[in-house]
Amino acid sequence: MISLNEDHPSGPGFAAEVEALFAEDGRLASIRGFEWRPQQQTMATAVARALAGREHLVVEAGTGVGKSLAYLLPALLHARRSGRKALVSTHTINLQEQLLYKDIPLAAGLMGEEVEAVLLKGRQNYVCPTRLARACRSGSDLFTAEERPELERIREWASTTADGTLSDLPFEPSRELWMQVCSEQHLCTPKTCGRDSGCFYQSARRRAQSADLLVLNHTLFFTLLGDPDEEGNGYLFPDDFVIFDEAHTVEQVASRHLGFTLSQYGLRQTLQRLYNPRTRKGLLQQARQPGAIASAADLLPEVDRFFDQLAGACKFRQGREFRVRGEAAADLAEAVKERPLANGLSRLAESLGETIAAVEEEGLQGELRDAASRLRDSRAGLAGFLSQNEPEHVYWVERSGKASTWTSLHAAPVAVAPLLGRLLFREGGTAVMTSATLSVGSEELGYFRGRVGAEEVTSLQLGSPFDYARQMTVKLVRKMPEPKDSSYEEALAKWIGHFTEESRARAFVLFTSHRTMQSVAARMQGHFDEKGWNLIVQGGGLSRSRMLEAFREEGESVLFGTDSFWTGVDLPGEALSSVIITRLPFVTPDHPLTEAKLEQIEADGGDPFQSYSLPEAILKLRQGVGRLIRSSRDRGSIVILDSRILSRPYGKSFLKALPECPVEVL
Secondary structure, eight states: OOOOSTTSOSSTTHHHHHHHHTSTTSGGGGSTTOOOOHHHHHHHHHHHHHHHHTOOEEEEEOTTSOHHHHHHHHHHHHHHHHOOOEEEEESOHHHHHHIIIIIHHHHHHHHTSOOOEEEOOOGGGBBOHHHHHHHHHTHHHHSOTTTHHHHHHHHHHHTTOSSOBGGGOSSOOOHHHHTTTBOOTTTSOTTTSOGGGTOHHHHHHHHHHHOSEEEEEHHHHHHHOOSOOSSOOOSSSTTOEEEESSGGGHHHHHHHHTSEEEEHHHHHHHHHHHOBTTTTBSHHHHHTOHHHHHHHHHHHHHHHHHHHHHHHTOOOBTTTEEEEOTHHHHHHHHHHTOHHHHHHHHHHHHHHHHHHHHOOOHHHHHHHHHHHHHHHHHHHHHHHHHHTOOTTEEEEEEEESTTSOEEEEEEEESOOHHHHHHHTSOTTOOEEEEESOOOSSOTTOHHHHHHTTOTTSEEEEEOOSSOHHHHEEEEEOTTOOOTTSTTHHHHHHHHHHHHHHHHTSOEEEEOSOHHHHHHHHHHHHHHHHHHTOEEEETTSSOOHHHHHHHHHHSSSEEEEEOGGGSSSOOOOSTTOOEEEEOSOOOOOTTSHHHHHHHHHHHHTTOOHIIIIIHHHHHHHHHHHHTTTOOSTTOOEEEEEOOTHHHHSTTHHHHHHHSOSOOEEEO
């Protein structure tokens, strides 16, 4: 076992100690099943050096390196010795579960020590027993007769569940009902939900305070992250340190979080939580305040009127987004005449203040206070959007829903690198970023480091231990029509049929367009039926995890997927023998945020395609390719059905970024 004692502090010799642990003849080599990998040893040593020296680090560790253990073991050793809390932030639930139930217990076993590790989810994932009990007591005022049986099912589940989170709930509750009983910042607090309340979120929060290591996702990390303190060392806890796995998604998540959104749907939910004219239920009905009820009821159609006016004044691209800037911003502000909505939000917030003073129940006061805060935030956000008071942000209107039913306002910083540089790579702190795909061809990882504000951070690029020359073949089709060609989808169906016959199904087919995926699936359903193969199509009613489960269990299957299946999927073994990429994954250039990024690069004298579009597409392609070979025993083929990889000069950049292996051109 690895000794943890005062003779081995996390000092200058810590990196050498960790290097020895991961050596070919080190202590880990005596563990059954341990396989020495020089890349893993190098990464573990670099992580230990960064932790001991309070430095930052960026590491690309190819598939199969074993990067989880390479950062977990030094992180846990350092946390136990130094008293600093370790944070591990990921993008996917799958990786969080792998860390918590497999990798962390393994690391703890190697250490021979009890390690306290806690998975912390966003607070709205947790049921709040205090709010649930209040909702049950006031059910006749808050819920319809149709809703109350579901509330009772949640109450029964809450009395037996171990962790109290949505993932443990055996059914999917309505969002409206769940939002009445889940943990909320101003309603579920240590004061209202003390130690004896059985509150699941507060219990998880207390465990997180005492834990050696905390696992969470990127979104929650940025939600909890504040500005650097005076010492600049703490992220979520005093003097902690953070390791970002799946770091290639950090920029995207940070950009979304550091921006602003005001949605028609969300604002309606806030108002209907107060009072729903259709059901005559809500918090104000419980408070018995006719004046406030009238204000809430009158404001609901005003919300729809505002967003309908807004949508009518926008010239949406493909029916989804409209960028608001320059004269268009002034014209839009005039066209929508936001003042009635803004005034209504202010009046209702004031009315809620009077209602709070008139009611005696503390729980109801808290619910109303929270709603008033949301209304004031919406009022401020509306004003900020129409005035465009953040010059470094891009503003746009977006329609969502199956029939583009709902409208929302968005603002986001064009460049998050300066913000992330200040928030994450602060002096005296330690932030480690790692992923299997950070490089776009440069050994210095310059593109990724520039996107996240880590230009001055030490970087390390480690290849995969897999023998791609033996395990994988890349197949290209020269005669494939280009994506804009009218015969493109017909050719896609033909070649997908050809290559899935070669692999006897067992294939992922990755698309960049949901519409194209559905169209090709309709063309090919009969073909797969004749073969007796199971076609699993994203958007067909199954969750992502259930789709993967069906693919794995049902043998001869073909899975059609879009964005979420390009990354974070781990299916080692014979279940997956081919990954077919239908199109080079260039980011859509007309999304307002992407458009603004490209414009900024051009304004700075750069080449938008070479500096952003191409590297982003290379990273996405590498992610898709990475789904295939997940163990040293895997074999299979990567098929790229985009002839531009052969006909355009930039195609060489894509091929250069792929693992070295045989390439066949048909």
